[in-house]
Amino acid sequence: MEPHELLPQLPKVDRLLTRADMVPLVERFGRWQVRHWIRQALDECRSGLRNPAQESAGVTPSDWVVERIRQLAEQECRSTMQEVVNATGVILHTNLGRAPLADRAIRRMVSAAASTNLELDLTSGKRGQRGARVQRLLCELTGAEASLVVNNCAAATLLVLHVIACQREVVISRGQLIEIGGKFRLPEVFQSAGAILREVGTTNRTYVHDYRHAIGEQTAAVMRVHHSNFAQLGFTTEPTIAELASGLQLPPSVPLIDDVGSGLVHRLPHLLPGEPVVQDSIAAGADLVLFSGDKLFGGPQAGLIVGRAGWVDRLARHPWMRTMRVDKLTLAALEATLELHLSAALDDIPVFRMLTRSSQELQQRAHSLHETLLRAFTAAVGGSDRCTPQADRGQITVVPVTSEVGGGAAPAVSLPSHAVALRVQHPERVTRSLRCGQPPILARCEHDRVLLDVRTVEDAQIDAVARRVASCLVATT
Ligand SMILES: *Cc1c(COP(=O)(O)O)cnc(C)c1O
Numbered sequence: 001m002e003p004h005e006l007l008p009q010l011p012k013v014d015r016l017l018t019r020a021d022m023v024p025l026v027e028r029f030g031r032w033q034v035r036h037w038i039r040q041a042l043d044e045c046r047s048g049l050r051n052p053a054q055e056s057a058g059v060t061p062s063d064w065v066v067e068r069i070r071q072l073a074e075q076e077c078r079s080t081m082q083e084v085v086n087a088t089g090v091i092l093h094t095n096l097g098r099a100p101l102a103d104r105a106i107r108r109m110v111s112a113a114a115s116t117n118l119e120l121d122l123t124s125g126k127r128g129q130r131g132a133r134v135q136r137l138l139c140e141l142t143g144a145e146a147s148l149v150v151n152n153c154a155a156a157t158l159l160v161l162h163v164i165a166c167q168r169e170v171v172i173s174r175g176q177l178i179e180i181g182g183k184f185r186l187p188e189v190f191q192s193a194g195a196i197l198r199e200v201g202t203t204n205r206t207y208v209h210d211y212r213h214a215i216g217e218q219t220a221a222v223m224r225v226h227h228s229n230f231a232q233l234g235f236t237t238e239p240t241i242a243e244l245a246s247g248l249q250l251p252p253s254v255p256l257i258d259d260v261g262s263g264l265v266h267r268l269p270h271l272l273p274g275e276p277v278v279q280d281s282i283a284a285g286a287d288l289v290l291f292s293g294d295k296l297f298g299g300p301q302a303g304l305i306v307g308r309a310g311w312v313d314r315l316a317r318h319p320w321m322r323t324m325r326v327d328k329l330t331l332a333a334l335e336a337t338l339e340l341h342l343s344a345a346l347d348d349i350p351v352f353r354m355l356t357r358s359s360q361e362l363q364q365r366a367h368s369l370h371e372t373l374l375r376a377f378t379a380a381v382g383g384s385d386r387c388t389p390q391a392d393r394g395q396i397t398v399v400p401v402t403s404e405v406g407g408g409a410a411p412a413v414s415l416p417s418h419a420v421a422l423r424v425q426h427p428e429r430v431t432r433s434l435r436c437g438q439p440p441i442l443a444r445c446e447h448d449r450v451l452l453d454v455r456t457v458e459d460a461q462i463d464a465v466a467r468r469v470a471s472c473l474v475a476t477t
Contacts, residue, residue, distance in 0.1 A: 170198060290305050
């Protein structure tokens, strides 16, 4: 038979659209989208009709088209932004949106999503200043005179360099000319901002006197940048921000800028040795400190700038500021996260909760996931002997692992944790199947094992994770 002889067997677009099994898809994605999928599936069917394997399997063109539409809808579902379970043990997972927000921040965002008093003073009924309370809380938390919020720390760096150092020099150590990733390379940022890079010292050693010799008429600022995503070992030295402040005694017209990036606002020397603390930089005499909102600060994506009022005012008045300002949702989440930091309710901030979990607590949680998983697994195989050697109970164990901070922060730190390990024949197949279901679960693959690190899994997620893992194991082995 020629293809055109089979065409009449194909269902019409409108007939398909009104089928009962299309109704939920139309409700979820809209008629235009489902109609588009129907056309695509019909086109594909026309070109694939003569596939002998399908014909001999008794798949009618109608069946084929309906199944194909279901696949297309599933793919679309998977590409919508949705909540996923992070079982990787990487706390600030860049691909998972860095810091998960605190419940309080999420509630505040939802409430601010409606009409909100973003730029209105409710007392006077007059125009108010956008983000005024966030700025006040940031000062209170960090001890700075003034503060400003932009879209991310990259924007903060660009704004600061442009406003303060356009056509003039910024003195910086050769050991700090970093690439953050995503094309953010400091020398290129300098160029885009119009600032002139004045490199001093060497890759591994820079002294205060190197800076002193470079400072002159052309100097607009001195900048220190936290290494963030790499560590130097061995024959290395670079001055601290305090040593720069006291050693250089810069005139008031030359600010000392500290790009700390990770944005730690509580001292955790035992957990994160060497991570700069924002308050310490301010106290040490930095004139401007820049950091991200969604790294160790544990809030939404934002660039937070704190420091001396004179410099912050100059930044705030610059026309670029309008292009970098954040929206009401970000401000709402920041405000709530700041309240938690100020009231030291650190356990309510997920990033801190995950960072500070004790090894004992993690071991307990891993055992709890293990037990729940074994029960779910037994239920899934129906207690029968369908239990295959690849996924039998003995292959599901609790093992010690190490988690990472991630997000380009504290690269040398590894945090002892516990995971549920699944010894399976095809670990990649299992991790893929975990990713593709509901809720999507992100696990680690290591040799012949799939690891579910419980450091980044919340207690409330244990049951759902256990059920999904059990059904994946049954389906993939
Ligand atoms: C992460 C980081 C940045 C970039 O921050 P974003 O908020 O991702 O734009 C800039 N500087 C340092 C030192 C960083 O660690």
